[in-house]
Amino acid sequence: MLKRITYVSRYATPFSDAELAELGERAAQNNRELGISGVLLTSGGIFFQVLEGPPEAVDAVYNAIAADERHTDLVLLGQEPNASARHYPDWSMKTINLDAASHVRLLPLKVLMESVYQQQQLIDKMLWAIDRTLRLEFKDR
Numbered sequence: 127m128l129k130r131i132t133y134v135s136r137y138a139t140p141f142s143d144a145e146l147a148e149l150g151e152r153a154a155q156n157n158r159e160l161g162i163s164g165v166l167l168t169s170g171g172i173f174f175q176v177l178e179g180p181p182e183a184v185d186a187v188y189n190a191i192a193a194d195e196r197h198t199d200l201v202l203l204g205q206e207p208n209a210s211a212r213h214y215p216d217w218s219m220k221t222i223n224l225d226a227a228s229h230v231r232l233l234p235l236k237v238l239m240e241s242v243y244q245q246q247q248l249i250d251k252m253l254w255a256i257d258r259t260l261r262l263e264f265k266d267r
């Protein structure tokens with residue numbers, strides 16, 4: 127069985143390039159032992175990560191990541207509990223800092239990633255509005 131998880135989050139504190147590289151290396155090292163593969167993109171203070179591998183391992187690592195105080199506001203974008211094949215079989219955690227000037231050809235990704243994050247915030251606000259309307263409307267019933 128193969129599970130894939132995709133989420134976005136934002137930095138809780140600023141990261142230097144060296145800290146990002148270190149985080150990526152450490153993640154790749156752990157993931158290699160657990161049979162996890164994936165990609166970690168960063169841009170404009172936002173993380174976008176795909177984790178894929180054995181379901182128990184993916185869940186355990188995702189729980190550890192979710193509890194990591196270096197980032198916040200995690201939003202799960204996608205969960206495939208029964209993925210058919212790995213998207214990134216050769217990357218135990220390819221870490222790409224899109225803010226680095228050398229990735230000019232990846233600029234569209236940067237825009238997409240930031241847009242995903244903003245859309246998600248909009249969805250959160252809409253969910254809040256639905257919830258609030260329902261609770262006001264039915265508060266005495």
Ligand SMILES: Cc1cc2nc3c(=O)[nH]c(=O)nc-3n(C[C@H](O)[C@H](O)[C@H](O)COP(=O)(O)O)c2cc1C
Binds near residue numbers: 152154156187191
């Ligand atoms: C954005 C982000 C992505 C991370 N990705 C991974 C990952 O793919 N694999 C992993 O083991 N740890 C990852 N971590 C680190 C975990 O949160 C946690 O620090 C780590 O699993 C602890 O393992 P260690 O004690 O071996 O360092 C990530 C942390 C952050 C903030």
